[in-house]
Amino acid sequence: MRKQTAVTLLAISILLLAVVSFVLVRQIDTGTSGLFPSQSGRMPEMGMNPNMGMGGEVTTELVTSTEKEKELALPPLLEGTLSPDGSISYTIVAQEGSTQLKEGNPTQTYGYNGSLLGPVIRIRSGQKVNIQTENSMDVSTSFHWHGLKVPSKVDGGPHNPIEPGEAANLQFTVNQGASTLWFHPHAEGIAGEQVYEGLAGLIYIEDENSDTLPLPKEYGINDFPVVIQDRFFERDNQLDYARAYNPDGIYGDTLVVNGTINSYIEVKNEKVRLRLLNGSNARNYQFRLSDNSTFYQIASDGGFLNEPIPMENLQLVPGERAEIIVDLSSYSTGEKIKLMEEDVPVLALTITEETTEEPSSLPTTLNIISKGDDTGNPDKVITFSGMGHMVAIDGKRFDMERVDLRAKVGTTEVWEIDNAPDMMGGMIHPFHLHGVQFKVISRNGNAPPANEQGWKDTIALYPDDSVRIEVTFPEKGIFMYHCHILEHEDNGMMGQVLVE
Numbered sequence: 477m478r479k480q481t482a483v484t485l486l487a488i489s490i491l492l493l494a495v496v497s498f499v500l501v502r503q504i505d506t507g508t509s510g511l512f513p514s515q516s517g518r519m520p521e522m523g524m525n526p527n528m529g530m531g532g533e534v535t536t537e538l539v540t541s542t543e544k545e546k547e548l549a550l551p552p553l554l555e556g557t558l559s560p561d562g563s564i565s566y567t568i569v570a571q572e573g574s575t576q577l578k579e580g581n582p583t584q585t586y587g588y589n590g591s592l593l594g595p596v597i598r599i600r601s602g603q604k605v606n607i608q609t610e611n612s613m614d615v616s617t618s619f620h621w622h623g624l625k626v627p628s629k630v631d632g633g634p635h636n637p638i639e640p641g642e643a644a645n646l647q648f649t650v651n652q653g654a655s656t657l658w659f660h661p662h663a664e665g666i667a668g669e670q671v672y673e674g675l676a677g678l679i680y681i682e683d684e685n686s687d688t689l690p691l692p693k694e695y696g697i698n699d700f701p702v703v704i705q706d707r708f709f710e711r712d713n714q715l716d717y718a719r720a721y722n723p724d725g726i727y728g729d730t731l732v733v734n735g736t737i738n739s740y741i742e743v744k745n746e747k748v749r750l751r752l753l754n755g756s757n758a759r760n761y762q763f764r765l766s767d768n769s770t771f772y773q774i775a776s777d778g779g780f781l782n783e784p785i786p787m788e789n790l791q792l793v794p795g796e797r798a799e800i801i802v803d804l805s806s807y808s809t810g811e812k813i814k815l816m817e818e819d820v821p822v823l824a825l826t827i828t829e830e831t832t833e834e835p836s837s838l839p840t841t842l843n844i845i846s847k848g849d850d851t852g853n854p855d856k857v858i859t860f861s862g863m864g865h866m867v868a869i870d871g872k873r874f875d876m877e878r879v880d881l882r883a884k885v886g887t888t889e890v891w892e893i894d895n896a897p898d899m900m901g902g903m904i905h906p907f908h909l910h911g912v913q914f915k916v917i918s919r920n921g922n923a924p925p926a927n928e929q930g931w932k933d934t935i936a937l938y939p940d941d942s943v944r945i946e947v948t949f950p951e952k953g954i955f956m957y958h959c960h961i962l963e964h965e966d967n968g969m970m971g972q973v974l975v976e
């Protein structure tokens with residue numbers, strides 16, 4: 477008996493020693509605290525920290541980078557091949573590479589048609605599109621078109637893996653209006669790691685409305701893609717998914733925008749359009765301008781809002797997009813204004829030239845989207861619950877062989893999505909639905925905020941939230957709905973709806 481106690485005590489001591497040395501090594505490695513992160517700052521107005529981890533502790537905090545300021549990398553605009561019938565063809569190759577992200581060692585990364593992230597694919601409403609997708613990596617992947625209204629065999633969910641060395645040709649017709657969408661891997665259980673290591677690209681849909689609206693639209697001059705991600709670099713500048721892993725989502729301490737750390741753009745003192753994508757695995761952002769001035773949101777996930785929405789703060793959860801206009805007409809050459817996440821700079825806008833154009837006002841009407849009908853009862857109720865490895869939808873984990881919901885193509889339904897709080901307070905889950913753009917018709921019985929009254933494919937669910945959306949699937953097939961914290965998705969916080 478005494479011997480047993482001694483052995484137990486010894487085992488506990490060894491375990492404690494291991495935990496303490498792990499935390500110490502981690503702190504020396506990173507300069508941030510590992511097990512007991514500080515609680516300073518970062519308590520936004522919604523009454524809870526939007527980046528709460530397991531047990532309610534604040535996850536890895538962002539720090540202001542000490543890297544030299546660099547001009548923002550602009551993803552190349554992918555050249556397509558136009559056919560006489562008006563269709564356009566693109567090739568997208570998922571590949572391995574290495575990228576100079578920080579001073580010192582280059583970082584091993586993944587990219588589409590390059591070593592990191594991907595090009596911008598530009599397509600037009602009504603156009604026939606062919607995309608040749610190829611996997612030149614040595615791991616399985618898939619190509620998911622986040623926000624695109626396409627048949628499920630094109631959607632690139634876990635049912636459509638592309639194995640190493642394999643390729644697939646996708647064909648679809650663009651069936652939606654001007655918008656900023658994105659593409660990323662969605663293969664079962666490995667989406668988080670592949671996005672973290674660099675796989676993400678943008679899709680721009682343009683139409684007659686976006687052609688004619690007087691908005692900034694010169695790529696890289698006054699219209700910028702802004703893909704915001706957080707990463708955790710090891711001492712040798714590598715990304716180590718396994719070491720950074722947290723079942724409630726990976727958080728990095730370093731902001732990387734289009735693959736650039738500490739980035740700036742040089743602009744004239746005119747209106748500048750930023751197409752923001754929260755491409756992070758798990759982090760929620762609260763954006764503002766460094767002088768707290770007003771900016772205007774003109775588009776949500778699925779396209780233009782009905783009118784520009786003036787705002788001082790903008791929250792984006794993982795997967796969400798927003799296009800904003802920053803009006804620099806009251807600034808002069810040499811001045812700098814920064815897009816901030818709380819107190820950490822995201823992107824500096826440096827004014828290097830005075831514009832010769834007359835300042836114009838923003839159009840008052842951008843789009844015509846009718847309000848959804850919130851008078852009926854929901855056709856479906858979906859409940860998100862849990863944290864870490866215990867996440868579930870309607871009490872279940874994802875099973876590729878199980879159909880969770882059924883819907884009729886072209887039929888409008890109301891879905892209520894609930895985020896059940898738990899004893900530890902719960903956490904924000906971003907809800908994403910494939911193959912469709914939906915309308916938010918109410919949040920906890922109230923009208924949604926103005927910037928959610930447009931087309932959406934991803935929404936924040938706060939603990940205890942009950943959000944109703946209006947959904948009309950345009951295509952048949954099997955579509956995913958899931959939490960867009962990629963580690964939750966990979967842990968099985970996902971269901972599937974069969975549209976017939």
Ligand SMILES: [Cu+2]
Pocket residue numbers: 867904905906959960961964969
């Ligand atoms: Cu989640």
